[in-house]
Amino acid sequence: xxxxxxxxxxxAATASVLVPFYAILAASLQPQDNLSPxxxxxxxxxxxxxxxxxxxxxxxxxxxSSLIIALGVVPLALVLATLAGYGLAMMRLAVRGPIxxxxxxxxxxxxxxxxIPLYYDLKSIGLLNTYWAVILPLIGAFMPFGVFWxxxxxxxxxxxxxxxxxxxxxxxRQILREVLLPTARPALTTLGLLYFMWAWNQFLLALILIQDxxxxxxxxGLGKFIQAYGRNIPLLSAGTIIVIVPVVILYLFFQRHxxxxxxxxxxx
Amino acid sequence: xxxxxxxxxxxxxRTVVAPATPxxxxxxxxxxxPLLYTAPALLFYAAFxxxxxxxxxxxxxxxWNGIGVATWAGLDxxxxxxxxxxxxxSLVHAFGLILFxxxxxxxxxxxxxxxxxxxxxxxxxxxxxxxxxPQILPLVAVGSVWKLFFDDxxxxxxxxxxxxxSDFTRAWLGxxxxxxPAVGVVGTWVSTGLxxxxxxxxxxxxxxxxxxxxxxxxxxxxxxxxxxxxxGLRRELSVAxxxxxxxxxxxxxxxxxxxxxxxxxxxxxxxxxxxxLTFTAGQVGTACALAVVxxxxxxxxxxxxxxxxxxxx
Numbered sequence: 001x002x003x004x005x006x007x008x009x010x011x012a013a014t015a016s017v018l019v020p021f022y023a024i025l026a027a028s029l030q031p032q033d034n035l036s037p038x039x040x041x042x043x044x045x046x047x048x049x050x051x052x053x054x055x056x057x058x059x060x061x062x063x064x065s066s067l068i069i070a071l072g073v074v075p076l077a078l079v080l081a082t083l084a085g086y087g088l089a090m091m092r093l094a095v096r097g098p099i100x101x102x103x104x105x106x107x108x109x110x111x112x113x114x115x116i117p118l119y120y121d122l123k124s125i126g127l128l129n130t131y132w133a134v135i136l137p138l139i140g141a142f143m144p145f146g147v148f149w150x151x152x153x154x155x156x157x158x159x160x161x162x163x164x165x166x167x168x169x170x171x172x173r174q175i176l177r178e179v180l181l182p183t184a185r186p187a188l189t190t191l192g193l194l195y196f197m198w199a200w201n202q203f204l205l206a207l208i209l210i211q212d213x214x215x216x217x218x219x220x221g222l223g224k225f226i227q228a229y230g231r232n233i234p235l236l237s238a239g240t241i242i243v244i245v246p247v248v249i250l251y252l253f254f255q256r257h258x259x260x261x262x263x264x265x266x267x268x
Numbered sequence: 269x270x271x272x273x274x275x276x277x278x279x280x281x282r283t284v285v286a287p288a289t290p291x292x293x294x295x296x297x298x299x300x301x302p303l304l305y306t307a308p309a310l311l312f313y314a315a316f317x318x319x320x321x322x323x324x325x326x327x328x329x330x331x332w333n334g335i336g337v338a339t340w341a342g343l344d345x346x347x348x349x350x351x352x353x354x355x356x357x358s359l360v361h362a363f364g365l366i367l368f369x370x371x372x373x374x375x376x377x378x379x380x381x382x383x384x385x386x387x388x389x390x391x392x393x394x395x396x397x398x399x400x401x402p403q404i405l406p407l408v409a410v411g412s413v414w415k416l417f418f419d420d421x422x423x424x425x426x427x428x429x430x431x432x433x434s435d436f437t438r439a440w441l442g443x444x445x446x447x448x449p450a451v452g453v454v455g456t457w458v459s460t461g462l463x464x465x466x467x468x469x470x471x472x473x474x475x476x477x478x479x480x481x482x483x484x485x486x487x488x489x490x491x492x493x494x495x496x497x498x499x500g501l502r503r504e505l506s507v508a509x510x511x512x513x514x515x516x517x518x519x520x521x522x523x524x525x526x527x528x529x530x531x532x533x534x535x536x537x538x539x540x541x542x543x544x545l546t547f548t549a550g551q552v553g554t555a556c557a558l559a560v561v562x563x564x565x566x567x568x569x570x571x572x573x574x575x576x577x578x579x580x581x
Contacts, residue, residue, distance in 0.1 A: 006383040010391070013380060014398045017461065020413045023423035027416060039423045039430070080309040087305025099306065106317055108570045110518035112539040113563035116546050116555055117323035118316070120334070140316025143309045172301050201406035203521045204539070208547075219406035223525055226412055233416055240412040244405055251404045252397075259400055263466055266511050 028237035046234065053238035056229070061214040062221035063246070065131070069206070069217055070199040072135040077142045077195050078188060084143070085150025086176050106144035111204050114141075119208055133209040134217070138199055146191055149265055153187040154180060190261040193254050197247060218243045321563065328557035333550035345557035354533045355558060358541040361448065362517045362562070365537070368452030369459050369516035374508055376456075377463030382497050385471040399461035407458070411525030414454045415441065418526075441527050444534045451535050454522050459515065463508045470504030471497060506577035510570055517566045538562045 022039075029045035032052070054060065088099070118137055122128045127136070157180070165175045199217075206220040213224055222243045229235050251258055328345050332338035349355045384392070402410060418424050418440040425437040440450045474496065482492045498505075520539030523529060529536035529544070538558055545555035 002383070003387050006387045007389060007391070009380060010384060010389070010395050013376075013460065013464070014395050016457070017398050017401055020417050020423075020457075024413050024416055027423070039426050080312060084306040084309035087302040087307075091302035091306070093299060093303065095303070099310065102310075102318070103313070105567060106313060108514055108566050109317065109321065109563050110514075110520075110539070110566060112518060112520060112542050113324060113559035114317055114320040116542065116552065116559060117320040117327060119546075121320060121323065136312070137316040137320075140312040140314075143313040143317075147306075147309055172305075197404055201408075203406065203408050203524075208543070219408040219521075222406070222412060223408050223521075226415070226525055233419065233422075236412065237416055240409050240416075244409045247404055247406065248401070251401070255397060255400075258404055259396065259465070262400075262403055262462070263469060266462075266466065266507050 024237045024240060027233055028241055030234045032232055032234045034234065049234050049238040050242065053225075053235050053242060056235070057221060057225045057239045057242070058214055059218065059221065059239070059242050062216060062218045065215045066200045066217040066219075068131055069134050069138070069202070070196045072131060073138045073142065073199040074192050074195045077139045077146060078192055080139065081143065081146030081150050081191065082181075082184065082188065083176075084147040085152075086154055086172075086180065088147060088151045089154040090172070103144040103147060106141065107148075111141070115204055115208050118205075122209060128209060129211050129215070131210075131215065134199075134202065134205050137205055137209070138202060142195055142198070145265060146195070149191050149261075150184070150187065153184055157183060189254075190257040193250070193257050194261045194265070197250065197258070200247065218246075324556045324559050327553055328560050330553045332552045334546065334552045335550075338553070341553055345554045346561070348554055349558055349561060354536060355541060355554075357533055358529075358536045358538045358558075359561070359565070361535065361537050362519070364448070365452055365455055365516040365519055366513055368449075369455035369519070370509055370512040372456050373459035373463040373512060374467075374505065376460050377465075377467050377508070378498070378501070378505075380464050381467040381471055382493050384468060385497075396465065400465060401461070402458045403462055407521035408525050410454060410458060411522040414450075414457075414522075415526045418450050442531055444531055447527055447531060447535050451523055451526055454526070455516060455519065458522075459512045463512065466504050466508045467501055470501045474500035502577055506573055510573050513569055513573065514566060517562065517569070 026039065026041050028049055029042045029047065030049075031042075031044075031046055032049065088096070091099075114137070118133075119128065122133045127133050161179055161183075162175050165179050170178075201219055202217050203219045203223060206217040207223060210216050210220075213221060216224075222239060225239050226236060229239075327338075329341060329343070330338040331341040331344065349359075389395075416422055420439045420442075424440065428434065428437050438446065441447050478496045478500065479492060482496050487495070518539065519537055520543075523535055523537050523540050524543070527535045529540040538561075542555045542558050542562075545551045545558065
C-alpha cells in the first residue's frame with residue numbers, strides 16, 4: 001500500500017514538472033493562427049515555427065551574447081574564488097570573522113538592491129551597454145558562493161597534505177599550485193558549470209545594464225520577445241523552448257555536478 | 269576591504285622603516301599572506317556589490333528623478349514606502365510569496381522524502397533528474413511557460429474544460445483575485461524539487477539506530493516521522509527555508525514576465541516596483557529606499573532563521 005502510494009506521489013510530482021513542458025511543446029508546433037492551442041498534440045506539427053521564432057526573436061545574436069557574457073565571467077571568477085577560498089582556509093587573523101560575515105551578506109542580497117546604482121555608476125564611467133556592464137558585477141556577485149565553495153573544498157583535505165610541503169619549505173604559491181590545485185578539479189568543474197549557468201540565465205542585470213537588445217542574454221531577449229509577440233502563442237512557445245534547450249542539454253550532460261553543486265552548495 | 273589594505277600598508281611600513289627581528293617579521297608577513305590571496309575577490313565584491321549597495325543607501329535620502337538635480341529628502345522616501353499603498357503592498361506580496369516558495373514546497377518535500385526513504389526505487393534517478401530541472405532553467409523561461417499555461421485559451425483552461433469544470437475557467441493572470449496565487453504556484457513548482465532532494469539526502473544521513481530504537485519502543489510511522497525524521501532534518505530544513513525565502517523575497521523574473529505586477533497592483537513585488545519607479549516613474553530615490561528596505565528585511569529573515577535553527581543543536 002505504502003509502496004504504491006509512494007510511487008504514485010513521486011510520479012505525480014514528476015508529471016507536474018513535465019506537463020507544462022509538454023503543453024508548451026505542443027503549443028509551439030501549432031499553426032501560428034491558432035490562438036487556442038489547448039493540450040492536444042497538433043495533427044500537422046509546424047516545425048517552421050522554430051525557424052520563424054529564431055529569426056524574429058534574433059536568437060542567434062542573443063545566444064552569442066549570452067555565451068560571451070558567460071565565458072567572460074567563468075574563468076576570472078574561478079581564479080578569484082580559488083585564490084580567496086585558499087586564503088580564507090589558511091587565514092588565522094582576526095579579520096577572518098568580519099570577512100566571513102560580509103560575504104555571508106552577499107548570499108542574501110537581492111540583485112534588485114544593487115542594480116539601480118550600478119546603472120548610474122557604470123553609465124558615468126562609460127561601461128553601460130557593454131558586455132562588461134554585466135560581466136564585472138556578476139563576478140563580484142558570484143564571489144560569496146564561490147569563495148565558500150572553494151574554501152570548504154580546501155578545508156576538507158587532510159592537513160598532512162600541505163604540512164609535508166610546508167616542511168620542505170614550499171611557498172604558499174607552490175603549495176596551491178602543485179599540491180592543492182590537482183585535488184580541486186571536480187570542485188572547480190562544478191563551480192564553473194554553476195557560474196556558467198547562472199551567467200547564461202541572468203535576466204535582471206542584462207535587462208537594465210545593457211540597452212542594446214542584441215547584446216543581452218538569451219533570457220532577457222526572451223523577456224522582450226514575450227512583450228512584443230504576446231498573442232502569438234505558437235511563436236512564443238517556440239522562442240521559450242529555444243532559450244531552454246541549451247541549458248537543459250548542459251544539465252543532462254553534467255547532471256551530477258549541477259545537483260551536487262546546488263544541494264551541497266546550499267548547505268555549506 | 270579597508271582592513272586588508274590598512275594591514276598591507278602597515279606591514280610594508282614595518283618591514284621597510286622599522287624592521288623587527290627577521291624571524292618575527294617573516295612570521296607576521298606569513299600571517300598576512302592569506303589576506304593577499306583573498307584581496308582580489310574581496311575587491312571585486314566590494315566594487316560591484318558593497319559599493320553599489322552603499323550608493324543605493326545614499327541615493328535613498330535624496331529626491332531624484334535620475335537626470336536632474338537631486339534635493340535632500342531625508343527619510344521622506346522611507347515614509348513614502350509606508351504611506352503609498354502600492355509600495356507597502358509590494359512588500360506584503362513578497363512576504364506572502366514565502367508561503368508558495370517555502371512553506372508549501374517544504375511540506376511537500378518533507379512528506380515525499382519521508383515516504384521515499386522507506387521505499388527505495390529503481391526509478392529514482394529518473395525522478396531526480398526531472399524534479400531538479402526547474403532549478404537550472406532561466407526563470408524568465410519558467411515564467412513564459414506558465415504565462416502560456418495560464419493563458420485565456422491556454423492548456424490549464426483546456427484541462428478544466430476537459431474534466432467538466434468549464435465554470436471555473438477564466439483569464440487567470442488578468443484576474444484580480446487569482447493572478448497572485450497563479451504567480452505563486454510557479455514558485456512552488458520551482459522550489460519543491462529542491463526541497464525534496466535536500467531533505468531526501470538529509471534523511472540518508474540520520475543514524476539508522478535512532479529508527480531502530482523508535483521501532484523497539486513500538487513507535488508508529490507517524491510518531492517516527494515527528495520524533496526522529498523531523499528533528500534529524502533540522503539542518504536541512506533550515507537550509508531549505510533560507511534558500512527558498514531568499515528566492516521568494518527577491519522574486520522578479522517570474523512576475524515581470526507573467527503579469528508585470530498587474531492587473532492593477534495585485535501581483536506587484538518589490539523587484540518590479542523598483543524597476544518601475546526608476547525607469548517609468550522617475551523616482552530613483554524612492555526606488556533605492558525600497559531596495560534598501562528589501563535587502564534589510566531579507567538579511568533580517570535570514571538571520572532569524574539562522575538563530576531559530578541553531579538554538580537547539
